[in-house]
Amino acid sequence: MNNLDVVTTRVYLGLRGEFDPTEISDFLGLSPEKSWRMGEARPVQGTYSFSSWILGVEPRNTPILEDVVDEVMQLFEGKADKLVSITKKHDIDVVLECVVWFNETTPALSLRKDQIAWLAAIGAFLDIDQYPNYDTSEI
Amino acid sequence: MNRLAVTFTLLLLLVSCSQPQNEFGSVSGGQFGSKPIAERSEPAQTPKISKGFIEEPAATDKTAQDIETAFWANRGGRPCACGSGAGGGGSRSGGGGGGTSPGRTAPTPAKPAEPKKSEPAKPTEPKKPEPAKPKEDKPKEPQRVNSRKVSDKECESVASRLGFDNVHELKYAYLGRKAVIARFDVYIDKTTARYFIGDKAGKPVVELGISAP
Numbered sequence: 001m002n003n004l005d006v007v008t009t010r011v012y013l014g015l016r017g018e019f020d021p022t023e024i025s026d027f028l029g030l031s032p033e034k035s036w037r038m039g040e041a042r043p044v045q046g047t048y049s050f051s052s053w054i055l056g057v058e059p060r061n062t063p064i065l066e067d068v069v070d071e072v073m074q075l076f077e078g079k080a081d082k083l084v085s086i087t088k089k090h091d092i093d094v095v096l097e098c099v100v101w102f103n104e105t106t107p108a109l110s111l112r113k114d115q116i117a118w119l120a121a122i123g124a125f126l127d128i129d130q131y132p133n134y135d136t137s138e139i
Numbered sequence: 140m141n142r143l144a145v146t147f148t149l150l151l152l153l154v155s156c157s158q159p160q161n162e163f164g165s166v167s168g169g170q171f172g173s174k175p176i177a178e179r180s181e182p183a184q185t186p187k188i189s190k191g192f193i194e195e196p197a198a199t200d201k202t203a204q205d206i207e208t209a210f211w212a213n214r215g216g217r218p219c220a221c222g223s224g225a226g227g228g229g230s231r232s233g234g235g236g237g238g239t240s241p242g243r244t245a246p247t248p249a250k251p252a253e254p255k256k257s258e259p260a261k262p263t264e265p266k267k268p269e270p271a272k273p274k275e276d277k278p279k280e281p282q283r284v285n286s287r288k289v290s291d292k293e294c295e296s297v298a299s300r301l302g303f304d305n306v307h308e309l310k311y312a313y314l315g316r317k318a319v320i321a322r323f324d325v326y327i328d329k330t331t332a333r334y335f336i337g338d339k340a341g342k343p344v345v346e347l348g349i350s351a352p
Binding site: 010014016017042043044045046048049050052093097099125127128129130131133134135 | 291292300301302303305306307310311312315316317319320321348
């Protein structure tokens with residue numbers, strides 16, 4: 001199996017809006033993988049136009065999207081109600097970001113009914129960002 | 140008696156003279172022949188009725204055309220050269236509704252079709268100029284920059300120059316909170332050599348603030 005056959009998949013739940021990330025962390029009882037506040041400086045130039053709170057799993061070498069989404073769902077197990085209440089309170093946009101890097105082997109981009117139902121329950125939309133012709137050894 | 144005989148013979152002559160005018164054969168043939176003639180006339184009428192039924196499908200076709208024209212008229216016109224076609228359909232429906240159906244077709248299927256004909260036929264005529272409007276708007280839309288999509292390696296270098304691990308994080312940080320990240324890519328303006336995030340059509344959305352080395 002060479003690098004051309006590797007499919008790298010990363011999935012995380014992103015909250016975007018105008019809020020204090022620490023409030024989200026305290027309310028959910030989860031620490032984010034990455035977060036910033038609106039108006040904070042970007043790494044090199046400019047400032048962020050929105051607050052962000054991200055929690056997901058590290059990139060996995062698998063072409064099966066369902067498996068990685070399952071891992072993210074486990075992170076937020078039992079938090080759906082809290083997630084809905086806090087996102088409604090601050091008018092936060094919730095997105096399940098799926099980033100897929102691949103080359104010759106194409107990824108299996110499918111979700112089960114229960115996964116789609118979970119997305120609907122927490123009011124999230126799905127975004128699958130694909131990067132074909134990619135040297136996955138760099139990730 | 141002679142008078143009686145003469146009058147009787149005269150009556151017989153009169154009767155015999157009058158019978159050949161009705162029919163060429165015998166008297167009985169004329170009487171019994173009237174029924175077959177009537178029967179012949181009936182099948183001669185049934186084709187007329189059948190023609191009426193033939194016209195009715197034609198009438199239903201016209202209503203289907205009217206429905207179709209009304210459908211496209213509500214959607215702002217057909218995608219290709221529908222102005223003349225819609226006008227032709229409207230004129231057909233107008234002629235069919237006024238001329239054929241009320242006189243001949245007493246049967247029920249033609250009558251309920253009439254109000255449908257008259258209603259959609261009228262709105263199609265004033266809506267003829269509508270399809271022309273989007274055609275005028277279309278040439279105004281394309282506003283493209285002389286740009287090209289950046290290769291994956293170049294994308295990574297752009298992301299690292301801006302302090303991000305990969306292109307996805309760069310797009311996530313630079314696009315707005317409502318953005319669907321997958322709909323955007325990194326491009327470079329060929330004239331200015333500056334990078335920007337654009338949609339799938341290459342239309343600039345966010346300027347990245349750096350240029351090619």
